[in-house]
Amino acid sequence: GDPSVNVEKLPGRAAKAATTKNFKTAWEKAHQMFLEKLKSEPRELMEV
Numbered sequence: 001g002d003p004s005v006n007v008e009k010l011p012g013r014a015a016k017a018a019t020t021k022n023f024k025t026a027w028e029k030a031h032q033m034f035l036e037k038l039k040s041e042p043r044e045l046m047e048v
Helices: 011-040
Strands: none
Touching: none
């Protein structure tokens, strides 16, 4: 059969882990900023 290839060692895969971590950190920060913004926004009643 074909020789096996460890896909974790492919050049594009190694950088992906760092990119994923950076994205997660940025997402958590943006979510926290969004929640803080909601706290300061006045609430409006809506008819349902």
